Amino acid sequence: MPDLKYDVLGIGNAIVDVLARAEDDFLARQNMNKGGMALIDEARAQAIYDAMGPAIEISGGSAANTIVGVAGFGARAAFVGKVKDDQLGQAFAHDIRAAGVAFDTAPAADGPSTARCYVLVTPDGERTMNTYLGAAQDLHPADVDEDAVGGAAITYLEGYLWDPPRAKEAFRKAATIAHGAGRQVALTLSDAFCVGRYRAEFLDLIRTGTVDLVFANESELKSLYEATDFDTAAAALRGDAKLAVVTRSEKGCVVLSKDGSVSVPAAPISKLVDATGAGDLFAAGFLFGLARGRDHRTAARLGVLAAAEVIQHLGARPEVSLKTLAEKAGLPV
Amino acid sequence: MPDLKYDVLGIGNAIVDVLARAEDDFLARQNMNKGGMALIDEARAQAIYDAMGPAIEISGGSAANTIVGVAGFGARAAFVGKVKDDQLGQAFAHDIRAAGVAFDTAPAADGPSTARCYVLVTPDGERTMNTYLGAAQDLHPADVDEDAVGGAAITYLEGYLWDPPRAKEAFRKAATIAHGAGRQVALTLSDAFCVGRYRAEFLDLIRTGTVDLVFANESELKSLYEATDFDTAAAALRGDAKLAVVTRSEKGCVVLSKDGSVSVPAAPISKLVDATGAGDLFAAGFLFGLARGRDHRTAARLGVLAAAEVIQHLGARPEVSLKTLAEKAGLPV
Numbered sequence: 001m002p003d004l005k006y007d008v009l010g011i012g013n014a015i016v017d018v019l020a021r022a023e024d025d026f027l028a029r030q031n032m033n034k035g036g037m038a039l040i041d042e043a044r045a046q047a048i049y050d051a052m053g054p055a056i057e058i059s060g061g062s063a064a065n066t067i068v069g070v071a072g073f074g075a076r077a078a079f080v081g082k083v084k085d086d087q088l089g090q091a092f093a094h095d096i097r098a099a100g101v102a103f104d105t106a107p108a109a110d111g112p113s114t115a116r117c118y119v120l121v122t123p124d125g126e127r128t129m130n131t132y133l134g135a136a137q138d139l140h141p142a143d144v145d146e147d148a149v150g151g152a153a154i155t156y157l158e159g160y161l162w163d164p165p166r167a168k169e170a171f172r173k174a175a176t177i178a179h180g181a182g183r184q185v186a187l188t189l190s191d192a193f194c195v196g197r198y199r200a201e202f203l204d205l206i207r208t209g210t211v212d213l214v215f216a217n218e219s220e221l222k223s224l225y226e227a228t229d230f231d232t233a234a235a236a237l238r239g240d241a242k243l244a245v246v247t248r249s250e251k252g253c254v255v256l257s258k259d260g261s262v263s264v265p266a267a268p269i270s271k272l273v274d275a276t277g278a279g280d281l282f283a284a285g286f287l288f289g290l291a292r293g294r295d296h297r298t299a300a301r302l303g304v305l306a307a308a309e310v311i312q313h314l315g316a317r318p319e320v321s322l323k324t325l326a327e328k329a330g331l332p333v
Numbered sequence: 334m335p336d337l338k339y340d341v342l343g344i345g346n347a348i349v350d351v352l353a354r355a356e357d358d359f360l361a362r363q364n365m366n367k368g369g370m371a372l373i374d375e376a377r378a379q380a381i382y383d384a385m386g387p388a389i390e391i392s393g394g395s396a397a398n399t400i401v402g403v404a405g406f407g408a409r410a411a412f413v414g415k416v417k418d419d420q421l422g423q424a425f426a427h428d429i430r431a432a433g434v435a436f437d438t439a440p441a442a443d444g445p446s447t448a449r450c451y452v453l454v455t456p457d458g459e460r461t462m463n464t465y466l467g468a469a470q471d472l473h474p475a476d477v478d479e480d481a482v483g484g485a486a487i488t489y490l491e492g493y494l495w496d497p498p499r500a501k502e503a504f505r506k507a508a509t510i511a512h513g514a515g516r517q518v519a520l521t522l523s524d525a526f527c528v529g530r531y532r533a534e535f536l537d538l539i540r541t542g543t544v545d546l547v548f549a550n551e552s553e554l555k556s557l558y559e560a561t562d563f564d565t566a567a568a569a570l571r572g573d574a575k576l577a578v579v580t581r582s583e584k585g586c587v588v589l590s591k592d593g594s595v596s597v598p599a600a601p602i603s604k605l606v607d608a609t610g611a612g613d614l615f616a617a618g619f620l621f622g623l624a625r626g627r628d629h630r631t632a633a634r635l636g637v638l639a640a641a642e643v644i645q646h647l648g649a650r651p652e653v654s655l656k657t658l659a660e661k662a663g664l665p666v
Contacts, residue, residue: 018424020431021652054401054428054650057390068387087420087446091351095387098353113420314647317387319354 002181005151006102007075007291011144011174012063012158013136013167014081014105015115016088017276019314020055022120027128032120035219037129037191039163040118045132048118057088058315059095060117062190063158065277065316069284069306071100072322073333075291078102078148080170084135089114099317105143108135125272125311137164141173149174150181153291156283157211159190162198175210184290186213188283189220196223206240213290214244215283221246234261245300247282252304255296264300267308267329277316281306285322294332302331335514338484339435340408340624344477344507345396345491346469346500347414347438348448349421350609352647353388355453360461365453368552370462370524372496373451378465381451390421391648392428393450395523396491398610398649402617402639404433405655406666408624411435411481413503417468422447432650438476441468458605458644470497474506482507483514486624489616490544492523495531508543517623519546521616522553529556539573546623547577548616554579567594578633580615585637588629597633600641600662610649614639618655627665635664 027034030048040048049055064079071077079096083089085107092114096103115136120128139161149155155178161167175185187205189195195202202224205211214237218230227233237244238256247253252265285306289299309318309325326333360367363381373381382388397412404410412429416422418440425447429436448469453461472494482488488511494500508518520538522528528535535557538544547570551563560566570577571589580586585598618639622632638658642651659666 049427052431054392054431055424056648057424059387091388091390094382098385098387315389 002147002150004153005076005148006078006153008067008070008154008156008287009078009080009149009152010063010067010156011080011161011170013061013115013133013160013164014064014083014092015061015117015131015136016092017058017060017117017119017316018049018055019058019119019121019276020053022052022122024122026052027120027122032128032130033193034122034128035126036193037131038193040130040132042132045116045118045130048130052118052120056314057091058317059092060316062160062188062280063156064096065280066156066283066287067101068096068099068317069281069322070288072318073285073288073302073326074323075288078152080105080143082108082135082139082143083114084108084111086113088116089135104145108138111135111138119276121274121276121314125275127274127276133164139164139167139170141166141169144170144174144177146177149177150183152178152183154184154186154287156186156287158188159194159198159202162194162201184212185210186215186287187211188215188279189224192219192223195220199224203240209242212242214241215247215279216244217247217279245286245303247279247307253282253300255300257296262297262300264297264304267304269308269312271312273312274314275311277310278307280316281310281318292332298332302326305329305331335480335483337486338409338481339411339486341400341403341487341489341620342411342413342482342485343396343400343489344413344494344503346394346448346466346493346497347397347416347425348394348450348464348469349425350391350393350450350452350649351382351388352391352452352454352609353386355385355455357455359385360453360455365461365463366526367455367461368459369526370464371526373463373465375465378449378451378463381463385451385453389647390424391650392425393649395493395521395613396489397429398613399489399616399620400434401429401432401650402614402655403621405651406618406621406635406659407656408621411485413438413476415441415468415472415476416447417441417444419446421449422468437478441471444468444471452609454607454609454647458608460607460609466497472497472500472503474499474502477503477507477510479510482510483516485511485516487517487519487620489519489620491521492527492531492535495527495534517545518543519548519620520544521548521612522557525552525556528553532557536573542575545575547574548580548612549577550580550612578619578636580612586615586633588633590629595630595633597630597637600637602641602645604645606645607647608644610643611640613649614643614651625665631665635659638662638664
């Protein structure tokens, strides 16, 4: 078994968020599904950008946000994802490294530009996402380094990886390496529409044990089992997965395992500013706790703490030290 | 005289801010003058970027921020400044147009990349700036359109324009057109170190009436007259300028004219988050008021209102409608 180098290694789409405030009628005029993530081509990306208001550029990507959160707790973290060697790609690389994450994936020298996600934040704090995958489409199994994955206690993968053509091969290669090295593999279902696109494959990953831990929110869970009832879907997931965590927004989360279920309430917030990154940062706290050998309840409490931090400001990455935040809350770091 | 097309037209360096939080000891290690703006070359830009923390990219530029503020009050506004046709230049153009500003300066097709300002925000909310001028250096008198400047009630120029080699010619051309069309010309002194670089020329612009209105903060005012005493320097400026406004941070501002001086207190704030853009947005409110024919006190109240908005969040451009804000405060828009 390779030496333990990382607590958590994440693989995902390397994306820069282009974030603007928008009114609900803007979403309606643009035929956007509020709260969802839509894949868009370059022409649609341009049309949305032309129509939307002044924006800020801020590094994003679901698994990348999670890994930055893991590093924010003081853990050793690494990320694998593909940018182009352009200005936005350089910003992505700078930001994730400056957050203390090892990021060694070679940027693409040509081809499409760095992936962008146009994030429209409505006055209620909900975010609606439109992703142009760009260079992220070129993530390749060769980008997955055996020593890095084998040296990570947990390898964390995003369901969004099923969208770029070759990334699922990178995903499968990583899972094989991780399990071969006696490590754990975690998956987030990413988005209800993403689950709709790849339902059978995701269920297969879970039922065959290719993933040891699954993260889902309520709508992803219901989409996975095409169920309208939460309890029915949760019971099905508990039967299928070794370990699963379902996040329920202001209702907190529930951890599902063979031993039963554990519910943890959401951490209190002053004001919901921008929901972007809530699920990503929950996963960061939970994964950090798990990698450090904490029980499920403690891991979930680290998760809700990190989620509460990120939804109280614009952007999907923490603005303060999660380690300090956890210490102040009396949680082990 | 050309038809009146714009209330205010601004000319300045077109810059994207790369904004990160930093501790005071980071500034010390990097030999930065806290609160000031330093010009840096490309190598130094890279060194600072490598050392600084995770950042967000957000359109900036002093006069550009002001002009966005003017548009935010509901006025007709235009901006002249040079970007390159790269990702950051495209973001700058998108953001200023999306804010309702006319922006028709042709981007540079080659040469240095779009200007960046590395803004380090310390825990006290103060910002320390390092500017790589890049493509902004290529602003040329040919970029100044006679109809646009002649059609603007006020042309607003930043002292920073003295830094790029040919921009001061663009500045002088614009002032000549504006006065030829019977319009007003305003200047901000920009920065105490900038005043130190061009003191004699700035005094000449003011004393010869090349500018009708001067904006300065306390340290710029003191630098202009190499004075340690505020009252002495203010009296000197009142003698030299047709009209001047000195901003004094939490002490508000004082308007200096032949008729005497008018003091207006700062608008109340909940918390100083990021001082970036305070002076720029003060100028936006004052210029808007002036262009609409308001008295100096009312114009200054519009200025302190806009400044208070921008210092309560990250970034130098308003996040809410200044028109609505002014209406709520009972000010005329």
